[in-house]
Amino acid sequence: MECLVNSCVVALVTGASSGIGYEYARQLAARGFDLLIVSNEKEKIEDAAQMFISESGVKVQPLFRDLSAPDAAIELFGYCKENDITVEILVNNAGIFFFRDITDVDEDRLSILLHLHILTATMLCRFFGREMASRGKGYILNMASMAGWLPYPGISVYAATKSYLITLSKAVYNELYDKGVGVTVVCPGGVATNLYHLSRKLMRLGVRLGVLMPSDRLARKGLKAMFSKKRCVIPGVINYLFLPLAKAIPSFMIRYVKRHSKLYRYGL
Template sequence: MESAVKGKTVALVTGASSGIGYEYARQLAERRYNLLLVSNEEEPIQRVARELSIHYSVSVEGLYRDLSNLDAASSLYCYCRENDIVVEILINNAGIFFFNDVINVNTGKLSVIVNLHVYTVTMLCHFFGEDMAKRGKGYILNMSSLAAKIPYPGISVYAATKSYVRTLSKAMYNEMYDKGVIVTAVCPGGVATNLYNLKPELLRLGVRLGILMPTKKLARKGLSAMFAGKRCITPGWINYLFSFGATCIPSIVVRMIKRKAKFYQYGK
């Protein structure tokens, strides 16, 4: 079956079947960009591709890919080369989240999060960034997290991988600037998505209290920062306050909080 975006210039968005990735895709379609959308959810990504194509009258292709596989980035890049697809914008959004101590997580799950957040993001930046540099223009947006600044127990692996993404992006910004390519890291706090497996009523409450940011607002801020040529943003004033306060808490207090959390979670 021929690619729906064969021979076209596109914005490539990973993890685009729902949540933040969907909003990035929708808002880029609204800006009249053709789209290559990637997700490990086969039916939803095809549905999203059809929806955006019809609603915004742009060319959209949905690709099923497990980006935690070590050959995923090279396979995706080869697919684009074979179909003469030019990636002008790369949005590295795909990600997973879990809350647990490192020693209590199975090795398969650890491999998935490290491969997805670190290896695949790096390889996609390498492959598509090189082509952008040769053309003298392009945009790369990498989704990091406020957690990148907060090495707290339970989110150690997630925070470490997002710290890598933040550091990679900020360094690449200066590497690529003179080549006409903008690299932006977006470091949000809590976002109203299904990433945390919260009940819908808790998501709505989080938004009303200002603790969680709606995906539409976050995607708008992320794209605005990218097109404005910014290196790194942390959307939302409350997140600036939280990141400063959280890093000032002594380790002994962090351990006390962790013990209390375990008591209420497990009743012992």
């Protein structure tokens, strides 16, 4: 596909074909930013690009890439260099989720999660963060999760990768602060997207009960924090208040819930 955004300053959003990434891209386009949007869903990312162009009139380059590949970050950076694309905003959003004990997870699926959440996200921060620092400006937004503070069974690896992203982001925030680059890590609770494989009925119920946050609302809060150069944000008062309680749940109670949970019988 011919590059549509040569010699442009863009916002780069990974995992932008659906869910939170789609909302980040849509709202950045509404603010007037040209976009480079990346996903492993070819048709969806191309449809998203056409939608953003028709809604906002910005330039949008859809890019079909598997960001879980070991060399994905350097290849994406190389693509930008070859096409003279300057990334002013990097949104590291691409991710996957599954609910299963580490001993029961398929090793290929486990490898995809680790490469996507840790290797690719880290290297994108490194490559594009260095260029932002040399220009004296830029923004990096990393999508983590409240799970990063909750070492619960069933999400052990997912939670560990999000904990890594939280630590990485907070450290890089201080590394790049004096160089004019903002680094923000967003740590939501449940979000009403297809990530958790819930039915639409359950998602609507979760939103009404305040257990799930709509993706457009989360994206607004994330972008507001990013442009304010906040280091870390936990969107939603309920999530912020719930986190200390969730941390305090004793292990014996966690194991009791695990033994009686249908999720462990049917898994995701």
